[in-house]
Each structure stands twice: as structure tokens, then as C-alpha cells.
Amino acid sequence: MGADMPRRFPARFNVDDFATIDRRHLLRGLAASSLVTAGASLFARAAWANPVFSAYPFSLGVASGDPAPDGFVIWTKIAPKPLERGGGMPNRPVEVEWAVATDPRMRTVVQKGTATAFAELGHAVHVEVGGLEPGRDYYYRFTVGGEGSRIGRAKTLPRPGAPLAELRFGLAGCQRFEDGYFTAYRHIAAENFDFVFHYGDYIYEYRVLRPGERPLPVVRTMPDEPDEIFTLDEYRHRYALYKLDPDLQAAHASAPFIVSYDDHEVSNNWAGDVPDQVVPPEVFLLRRAAAFQAWYEHMPVRRALMPRGPDILAYRRFLVGDLLTLNVLDTRLYRSDQPCGDGLRADCKEALAPERTMLGDAQERWLYEGFKRAETRWHALGQQVMMMHTDRDPDPDVFLTHMDKWDGAVAARDRLFDAVEQSKLRNLVVLTGDIHNNWAGELRRKFDDARSAVGVEFVGTSISSGGDGFDTNERMNAVVAQNPHLKFFNNQRGYVRFVVTPGHWRADYRVLDKVSTRDGALSTRRSFVVESGKSTLSEG
Ligand SMILES: [Fe+2]
Known part of the structure; x- marks a missing residue:
């Protein structure tokens, strides 16, 4: 099997408990017993x-x-x-x-x-x-x-270890309905990808927005005036609304998706048992259970990902021939709560605390064990929040980092980099979403030392969240200049196309000039190539 599931549930229960009985099993079991007549008619009535x-x-x-x-x-x-x-x-x-x-x-x-x-x-x-x-x-x-x-x-995937000359896949996510059309998905459908990795924010849980309620145009209004969603039926309604989109349906029909979730499948910036709002954890867990059930119902995932109440085991590993190991990570369910009250912070000591985590102990162990056993040419982490250190203030004397990202758990990032180095893992590529911009850069132990790179990170923009956006501006050029490991910023909507071969990993940033109308034009804004054995980005 290509999907290498962690053997044990790290939280409250064992993954082995997941074996559920399908009807054929049930009837086979019944056929061997005297209950067969009663069982069959029971089902026929139902x-x-x-x-x-x-x-x-x-x-x-x-x-x-x-x-x-x-x-x-x-x-x-x-x-x-x-x-x-x-x-x-x-x-x-x-x-x-x-x-x-x-x-x-x-x-x-x-x-x-x-x-x-x-x-x-x-x-x-x-x-x-x-x-x-x-x-x-x-x-x-x-x-x-x-x-x-x-x-x-x-x-289907090639067999693990089988020689693979080329893999083509897409990176997509963050698709707020009101912000724009899902035109990018129409183009993803035309790509005929081997698969699409979706990093999350498949839905947004917020209440309906009316035109004029915010500076950003409301391109599409949700019908039926829904409020913020909390119950299973409300989450189902929201998924149905999104899934009715013809471009999204075309993308799904075109290629397999490997999905994860981020925050908005549940609630903005939730972290483990801690919601963003003032709610007792035990109450939040009821909402999380409803959200996970609705997520499972609407995603093409295996039965092993069926939630048990508020818990789910969604991190997993895919082996693609001899070319790629894709670790799909969960950076929401087991993480520490955002430090210093979340948001952009300067000098947050709490972010440096050694016990802070993004993955939790069990997922970290599972990931690092995988590093040791790595046999493919490339090793990817498909995850949610930006891993590269990012000073978001253009002023050279002010350091502002975002507490929801890996910058809010510096020790966790250091442990991950330690594990990469100790297992001599080469060709690490981190695939990220969440922030509704395109970014590309190098993952460095010391972010101002080019020789300390352990891998690269490609951050994909959103399908629609954030609306039409803009290419870049003076402020963002200055931000990029403050971060020597960052090579690219763009704030337009779209997706990223990856073409992976034994010799190189190519990333094409595909952007739309607008999502406020259905006829936005697609172009490749920038391409990068990583050569096998190097952790640097060159122009593609
Ligand atoms: Fe998002």
C-alpha cells in the first residue's frame, strides 16, 4: 500500500479500533449463522x-x-x-x-x-x-x-521503489466562496494531474456576507442567509454550497485529490482543543466533532480517516515510486495554542519555549522515523502553515513574526531540522498554504546563512480567498528584502504546478488576473527549479 498510516492514534484511541463492518462482511457473517433470514429482511426493510x-x-x-x-x-x-x-x-x-x-x-x-x-x-x-x-x-x-x-x-500510484521518470501534481486550497470564482479549478481540471494536494480551507465557516459589508468585493453571496456554522447540518449545508461549484467538480473529476484540513474546516485559527473564540474546550470539541464528520463525509478519503467524535487521524504518508515520499501533516490538531495571543508579534518569548509543538509528540516521532527510512529521491511535507521564518515588517529594525505559523513554535521547527540533518535526508520540499499568497524560499537553519539550507518551501496562493489581489507592491518588496531566504512573493489567486523528475523539482506559479469574474486569464507568473542534491531555488 502506498498510504502508510501511523499505527496508533496519538490522542485518545487506537487506529486498530477503526475496523468497521461493511454490509457485505455483515451479510457474509450472517450467512454463516442462523440469523441470515432475520438479518437480510431487517436490511431489506431499512x-x-x-x-x-x-x-x-x-x-x-x-x-x-x-x-x-x-x-x-x-x-x-x-x-x-x-x-x-x-x-x-x-x-x-x-x-x-x-x-x-x-x-x-x-x-x-x-x-x-x-x-x-x-x-x-x-x-x-x-x-x-x-x-x-x-x-x-x-x-x-x-x-x-x-x-x-x-x-x-x-x-493509481506506481509501486514504491519502481522507477518513475516524471510526476506532475498540483497544490491548491483556500477557496472562500464570497471572495471569487473557482476559475483556478477549471484550469487544474485541464492539467490532467497525477494528483492534487489540497492543503485545506476547503470551506469557510463564517456567516454570510452581503455586498458592501467589507472593502473587499463580495463576488458571490451565499444563499439562505446562513450564520456562522456550528452543527453538523450547518457544516453539511456549507460543503454542499461549495461543492455545487462546476469548476470545483471538474477538478475533482479530473484527478485524485490528497486532502488535509486547515483551520476553516472547523473554526478560524483553532489549535488542538483551543478555539479562537471564548468557548470552554468541552463545548468546542462538540463543534469540532461536527466539523470533522462533515469534512469526512465530503472528502475522498479512506475509512481510516473517519472521525471518532472530536478526534481524527489525518496525517499519513504516500510513496510514489522511487521518486517521492509525500508526508501529509496535520498542523492543527496536536499543536500548541498560538503564543502571545496570536497574530503578528515582535519579540514573543513564549514562541521560543522548548515544549512548543506544531505536530505533537506522536506525529513528530512518526515523521522522523520516516526520515530515517527515506528511500525516494524527493521528500515532501504537505502541510498548512508557513515554515520559513518570515519577518513581516519592512522596517529593518522591527521584527514581526506570525504566531499562527511555525514562527510561533521555533523549537518545533528546530527539532524538525535536527531530524532532517541527523537522518541525512536530502531533497526536502515543504508544500504549504494558509496565507493566501504565493511565496517561495529556502529553509535555512540560520535564515541569513545561505549555507545552512536544509530544504526549500513552496507556499501556494489561494483558489479564491482574498479576491483579485495584486502582483506585489513596494511594502511587500521591502518585506522580501528583509528576508534573504525568500525569493518570491505574489498576491494573486491560482495554484502551483509541480513537475518532479529524478534530476529536478520544478514549480510553476499559475496565477489569474482576476477571480471577480468567471473569465479571469491564467498565466505562469514565475517558475523555479530545485536541482536534486541542492536546497536552493533557481529561476525556471
Ligand atoms: Fe484560507
């Missing part, structure tokens, strides 16, 4: 046989994700009326047929089956398809009640 829908049941599209050498997850969610409570579905399970083929017209079906969409999971369907060949394209489709979904494309 299931919605021969469903007839008042509207198209696949309104939220299809998706694939978490690829492995032998398969991937395929996802859909049955929602004929996606913005209504329950998605327009009765509170009964429904059987959904699925098929995987080797051709885009679904003529040569190689795997098929039936999955049960449970009301408890908002009629989401997650099928873990296995038994496929490594490193090739597949196509999939769902059918229910005589209706067929669109056909999606997925791709």
Missing part, C-alpha cells in the same frame, strides 16, 4: 429499494482520492436537493452501484460493486477500490435509481 429522485442525485459531483499502487477511493454523495436539510434524501440507506473501467467511456469495466449510502453519513459513499494495476489511469462512475453520475478519472 433500505430504500428502487429509489426515485425528484432531482439529479449526483448534484455534488464525484471525486477520487488517496491513491495507492493498487487503487484509490472513489466518492460521491447522494443529494437530489443539496441545499435542503438531509440533501433531499429520506433517512434511510440507499444502495449505490459503482464501476471502475480502463477507458473513459466505461466500456472495459475491471471492478464493480455496490456501496451503501447511509443517512448517518449524509448519504456519502466512500469506496476503497483495490486490485488495480499500479501507475495507470482509470475511470469510474456511480449509478443509483437509474441515474448515472458523470465519469471521473483517477490514477
Whole structure:
């Protein structure tokens, strides 16, 4: 398997507890017992046989994700009326047929089956398809009640260790609905990527914004006047609203996604059990449980990522041939609370405390063990908040760093760099989101010493958050000048395209001139190349 899950849950429970019984298992078990008649009729009464829908049941599209050498997850969610409570579905399970083929017209079906969409999971369907060949394209489709979904494309990973000449993947995230159109996703769909890494902020939990309520234009207004979301049904409504976007659906149908979450899937700048708002932790955990359930329901992830109440195990590892190890990190659930009250701070002593963490003990151990066993040419960390030290004040005498980023847990960053050096890990590439700007730079032990670099970091901008933005300005040029390891800043929307070969890692920063209309023009603003064996960026 390419997805290398941590063996134990670091928080409250063991990952082995996750084994859930699917219906086929259940019926097989029942068939061996005298309960078979009772069991089968029990299910027949509960299931919605021969469903007839008042509207198209696949309104939220299809998706694939978490690829492995032998398969991937395929996802859909049955929602004929996606913005209504329950998605327009009765509170009964429904059987959904699925098929995987080797051709885009679904003529040569190689795997098929039936999955049960449970009301408890908002009629989401997650099928873990296995038994496929490594490193090739597949196509999939769902059918229910005589209706067929669109056909999606997925791709398996090459076998770990198998020679791979080239990998092409995308970096995307931060897609606030009101801020602009998801045009970048239309272009991601056209890229035919091997996969897309999504760093989070898939939704934003905030209340509806009306035009004129803020200086930034409100490009799209959320219907139904939603308030800030707290309950499972409210999170479901928000995901449905976002997932109705045709560009987002096209991107999902084009390639597998490897997803993580950041803060806005739950609540702005939450940290572990601590919310950003004044709420007792035990109350916040109820909200976090609802948020995680809704996230799971809408993401093409494996059953191992199903939450247990407010807990979830979302960090995981993907091995892509002999070329890449991708560690997907969780920098929200196990981190220390932001020091000095969060935000931009000068001279925050608390940020230097040795016990501060971004990953928590168990995730750190898991990551560093992986460093020791590294066998691929490149080693990537797919994560959320900026790892490079960044002085955000243009004045040379003022040092302002952001407490929500790795600058708020300096000892944690030092431990990570120590582990990289001790395991002699080469070709470290950190992939980041969160701050709605493009950045590129070198990860240095001492940020003013070019010889101390241990890797590079590519920070991808947002799909829409922040609106049209601007290329750069005088102030940001001055900020970059204060940080000699930073090579690039841009404040436009888009995504990053990576082309990875044994010899080099190329990053193309793809930006849109605007997201306030649907016809924004795409261009490659800047390209960088990292040569294998070096931790420096050169112009691509
Ligand atoms: Fe964001």
C-alpha cells in the first residue's frame, strides 16, 4: 500500500479500533449463522429499494482520492436537493452501484460493486477500490435509481521503489466562496494531474456576507442567509454550497485529490482543543466533532480517516515510486495554542519555549522515523502553515513574526531540522498554504546563512480567498528584502504546478488576473527549479 498510516492514534484511541463492518462482511457473517433470514429482511426493510429522485442525485459531483499502487477511493454523495436539510434524501440507506473501467467511456469495466449510502453519513459513499494495476489511469462512475453520475478519472500510484521518470501534481486550497470564482479549478481540471494536494480551507465557516459589508468585493453571496456554522447540518449545508461549484467538480473529476484540513474546516485559527473564540474546550470539541464528520463525509478519503467524535487521524504518508515520499501533516490538531495571543508579534518569548509543538509528540516521532527510512529521491511535507521564518515588517529594525505559523513554535521547527540533518535526508520540499499568497524560499537553519539550507518551501496562493489581489507592491518588496531566504512573493489567486523528475523539482506559479469574474486569464507568473542534491531555488 502506498498510504502508510501511523499505527496508533496519538490522542485518545487506537487506529486498530477503526475496523468497521461493511454490509457485505455483515451479510457474509450472517450467512454463516442462523440469523441470515432475520438479518437480510431487517436490511431489506431499512433500505430504500428502487429509489426515485425528484432531482439529479449526483448534484455534488464525484471525486477520487488517496491513491495507492493498487487503487484509490472513489466518492460521491447522494443529494437530489443539496441545499435542503438531509440533501433531499429520506433517512434511510440507499444502495449505490459503482464501476471502475480502463477507458473513459466505461466500456472495459475491471471492478464493480455496490456501496451503501447511509443517512448517518449524509448519504456519502466512500469506496476503497483495490486490485488495480499500479501507475495507470482509470475511470469510474456511480449509478443509483437509474441515474448515472458523470465519469471521473483517477490514477493509481506506481509501486514504491519502481522507477518513475516524471510526476506532475498540483497544490491548491483556500477557496472562500464570497471572495471569487473557482476559475483556478477549471484550469487544474485541464492539467490532467497525477494528483492534487489540497492543503485545506476547503470551506469557510463564517456567516454570510452581503455586498458592501467589507472593502473587499463580495463576488458571490451565499444563499439562505446562513450564520456562522456550528452543527453538523450547518457544516453539511456549507460543503454542499461549495461543492455545487462546476469548476470545483471538474477538478475533482479530473484527478485524485490528497486532502488535509486547515483551520476553516472547523473554526478560524483553532489549535488542538483551543478555539479562537471564548468557548470552554468541552463545548468546542462538540463543534469540532461536527466539523470533522462533515469534512469526512465530503472528502475522498479512506475509512481510516473517519472521525471518532472530536478526534481524527489525518496525517499519513504516500510513496510514489522511487521518486517521492509525500508526508501529509496535520498542523492543527496536536499543536500548541498560538503564543502571545496570536497574530503578528515582535519579540514573543513564549514562541521560543522548548515544549512548543506544531505536530505533537506522536506525529513528530512518526515523521522522523520516516526520515530515517527515506528511500525516494524527493521528500515532501504537505502541510498548512508557513515554515520559513518570515519577518513581516519592512522596517529593518522591527521584527514581526506570525504566531499562527511555525514562527510561533521555533523549537518545533528546530527539532524538525535536527531530524532532517541527523537522518541525512536530502531533497526536502515543504508544500504549504494558509496565507493566501504565493511565496517561495529556502529553509535555512540560520535564515541569513545561505549555507545552512536544509530544504526549500513552496507556499501556494489561494483558489479564491482574498479576491483579485495584486502582483506585489513596494511594502511587500521591502518585506522580501528583509528576508534573504525568500525569493518570491505574489498576491494573486491560482495554484502551483509541480513537475518532479529524478534530476529536478520544478514549480510553476499559475496565477489569474482576476477571480471577480468567471473569465479571469491564467498565466505562469514565475517558475523555479530545485536541482536534486541542492536546497536552493533557481529561476525556471
Ligand atoms: Fe484560507
